[in-house]
Amino acid sequence: MNQEKQQDRKRVVILGAGYGGVITAQGLSKLANKLHIDITLVNKHNYHQMVTKLHEPAGGHLDGDEVRIPLSKLIDDNVKLVKGVVSRINPEEQKVLLEDQELAYDYLVIGLGSDPEYFGIPGLKENSYPLRSLNAARLIKVQIESCLAKYKTDECKDGLLNFVIGGAGFTGVELAGELGEWLPKVAPKYDVPLDKIRLICAEAAPTVMPGFDEELSKKTAEILQNKGVELKLGVPIKEVTADYVQIGEEQIPSKMVIWTGGVRGNTVLEDSGFSTQRGRANINEKLQSINYDNVFIIGDSSIFLDENGRGLPPTAQIAMQQGEHLVKNLEKYLTGKEMDAFTFVNRGVVASIGPSDAVGMVFGKYRIEGKIAVWMKKVVHYRYLYIFGGLPLVVRGLMGNLPKVNLKENYTTQNG
């Protein structure tokens, strides 16, 4: 390619290889020549992680390589991969600052996901574990084991066996279900009697999975309680210290609080001057930043208002649909056509509650639970693998043989 031609090409930079970012990169990759664009995908890790499955490695159920896929296996060679953490976006100068380099763009896609929201609860941020990444999930698992081991050696045992999950939304419920099944398996490895262990799930709202179907929410609470989870509903966490958690009027000694009770948009957006709502950037119906025409923001990083003016929740399903839609819109935008408004098609949700139970609501109105819900959860997972990597990835997923991440993988060699 001669230099003149290269200068004609527009630079599209995609930030984040989450559910939305990967779909966008894959779609644009196929259109790169047609649209005369050079595509760069920036991600903290050299792998995509399945954030919706992180409760499984946290509960010792899945290995790390089962909840991530190397980006080099998902993204074609005509997309330049950059491993780095975005520290700031400068939309005026059309630049993205990473820790050790600067990337200039003509068009920017932001899919940087979310950060935990601590609602200003004293000590919560400093003394709780988030479940936002594979590394965080692994830390939760090993810290629980550390508490079990310390219970047998430390003189002060206060709170070492009280494990508290803050928040009973989808993440909290799925994690509680997972830990409810794992703790009876792992405790004997440390000679810890199960009846000394408390697994508490605290939620400020009066039900688990607030906002979800009432009947299924009740059913979920029942399943969790049968797994030994103590539910504390309608009581807010008021304070967390290194030694205890204050839930409503009750002070519970604990060395291990996992916070799943809230998310906000990735703080980089707010810090970079985008107009945001709880950290999620405001966008128009075409997924375009309301501040900058050449910036598109999808997934948890933005807040999309539906026809009733309500913000869509931060879910993988929405991020993926937005990624698909954005590819079409960018094609139109870059060829001077009118972009379409995004509409979310709710395909339903399924929450797993431990490896062997689940509840869900599908096709907008059908409640499912038990085996059929567990099966549906698998369908959702394989559908995701299909979208990401076609039949080959589904087959590898079914065989428990997803491509392994090579941490030393050097992008510059492979992807130029």
Next chain:
Amino acid sequence: MNQEKQQDRKRVVILGAGYGGVITAQGLSKLANKLHIDITLVNKHNYHQMVTKLHEPAGGHLDGDEVRIPLSKLIDDNVKLVKGVVSRINPEEQKVLLEDQELAYDYLVIGLGSDPEYFGIPGLKENSYPLRSLNAARLIKVQIESCLAKYKTDECKDGLLNFVIGGAGFTGVELAGELGEWLPKVAPKYDVPLDKIRLICAEAAPTVMPGFDEELSKKTAEILQNKGVELKLGVPIKEVTADYVQIGEEQIPSKMVIWTGGVRGNTVLEDSGFSTQRGRANINEKLQSINYDNVFIIGDSSIFLDENGRGLPPTAQIAMQQGEHLVKNLEKYLTGKEMDAFTFVNRGVVASIGPSDAVGMVFGKYRIEGKIAVWMKKVVHYRYLYIFGGLPLVVRGLMGNLPKVNLKENYTTQNG
């Protein structure tokens, strides 16, 4: 048995079910009727633990149940088992105080092992992990994994990957060998690059295994270095904090210091008024306390002076030989005969350096290393199983199927 007769029987209480205590209890059990004695064995756990093998579970190599045996499988029903921690001995009143009960004795055998000796090094006790029990070994393993996990999530990573073993005696060397083989296996599970990890073994003496054969000691240092262990010899640990360890003039950031550099007799002996040398009680050549004729002290809890007036080291081999000798001596003592002096027969020593290497000195003069030493280490282990439980235990050991510990086992029901 009528009450009068029962009152004639003398009460023998054995404290500690370590290498010496178990042998003593087993031997006396066979003589109980002949000697008209009631035997009680007191131990902190309801299992005997193989303290010499604890480096293996610490390095993720063996499961807990492979380094312990339920006492109920080792000790006959005519020995009363008591699970408890000895808090004080009152030799004047012939009583032993446990946390929740008091035991009266006519004859006492003390085999309470040793405690770590910290030599007054500032911060060492508070900020280091001992390797003195299965529970402690499990904690070491999980804390190392915790450091690896935190390295991927914590903002401050200082010292998280510097693992320091204080002391290069047998325990330190065996642990270093084990960790040297385990770390390359476990680090990838947390995506931690091996070249960022330091495994340091610091010893104040100028060689590893001070006092051992010079040639083998050199060989051992070589093997350890080949496994990536950094040896710091001839430099004392001067201070340990939660964040660093001061080795000689060098300050090394570390969150994980394991102390194997010294032992002293169980502090209960000193606290109970026995005359001691570095916590090890003074005894005569018949293994009898120099303070109380009806108290016998064996293993690490006492210091036995050889013909040259030098104290024997605290080893399992010596404890077992003393246990065997004590049974004979007690039989004589209780039947009014003269007791014999104990003499130690050195059968040699073998140190394993990771699962696949070892060095040793056998029959007093033959150096062994490599495969033959690994094989000899196994012979030593199976010999120990044979002494403890005869051929059945050897067979179960060979099959990797040692009896499992049931933590709920209730002695009072079983052993009356």
